[in-house]
Amino acid sequence: MTLTKADLVQQVYKNHENLTKAQATDAVEAFLRLSKNSLIEGSDLLLSGFGKFNVKDKNARRGRNPQTGDELTLDARRVVTFKPSGILRDRINAS
Amino acid sequence: MNKSELIEALAQEINIPHREAAAITNTIINTMTEALANGESIEIRGFGSFVIKKYDSYEGRNPKTGKKIKVKPKKLPFFKVGKDLREQVNANKK
Numbered sequence: 001m002t003l004t005k006a007d008l009v010q011q012v013y014k015n016h017e018n019l020t021k022a023q024a025t026d027a028v029e030a031f032l033r034l035s036k037n038s039l040i041e042g043s044d045l046l047l048s049g050f051g052k053f054n055v056k057d058k059n060a061r062r063g064r065n066p067q068t069g070d071e072l073t074l075d076a077r078r079v080v081t082f083k084p085s086g087i088l089r090d091r092i093n094a095s
Numbered sequence: 096m097n098k099s100e101l102i103e104a105l106a107q108e109i110n111i112p113h114r115e116a117a118a119i120t121n122t123i124i125n126t127m128t129e130a131l132a133n134g135e136s137i138e139i140r141g142f143g144s145f146v147i148k149k150y151d152s153y154e155g156r157n158p159k160t161g162k163k164i165k166v167k168p169k170k171l172p173f174f175k176v177g178k179d180l181r182e183q184v185n186a187n188k189k
Binding site: 008023028041079081 | 098120123127
């Protein structure tokens with residue numbers, strides 16, 4: 001089973017009786033948009049109790065095409081990493 | 096950005112009271128936590144996905160003392176950034 005955006009909307013709609021389905025959708029979309037924008041601007045996102053999304057700069061490095069073995073240069077890039085919080089790790093291992 | 100800043104931004108973005116933005120944020124985070132705790136994966140298009148990886152018990156070493164220890168089986172969540180977010184984050188690198 002996989003949780004999707006539609007499931008998040010459904011849960012927000014169910015748990016907040018004053019919201020219409022459209023408002024619940026807007027809220028989830030806005031939550032994701034703001035989270036993304038923080039990372040796009042290069043700022044880490046810390047959701048206490050869940051985990052931390054980090055933005056990291058990687059240097060250029062020499063690599064290989066694993067299929068052909070040819071050497072190539074991988075450009076410097078910026079990536080997002082996630083570190084789960086202790087609370088989340090404990091919850092996942094509790095069962 | 097931390098959680099309270101995100102809540103504040105959400106309240107302003109869709110024009111709802113701070114208290115309500117906090118409740119919605121908690122619902123979203125709790126729903127994701129529950130799913131992962133149940134061993135489910137998460138897939139948010141454009142943002143990324145989470146999967147649970149299971150590890151069997153293995154013989155490890157305490158890196159400080161070098162002593163052998165038995166590491167218990169465990170599950171860990173892994174995040175894979177979505178294509179859209181990956182590209183936008185990288186595009187902003189000057």
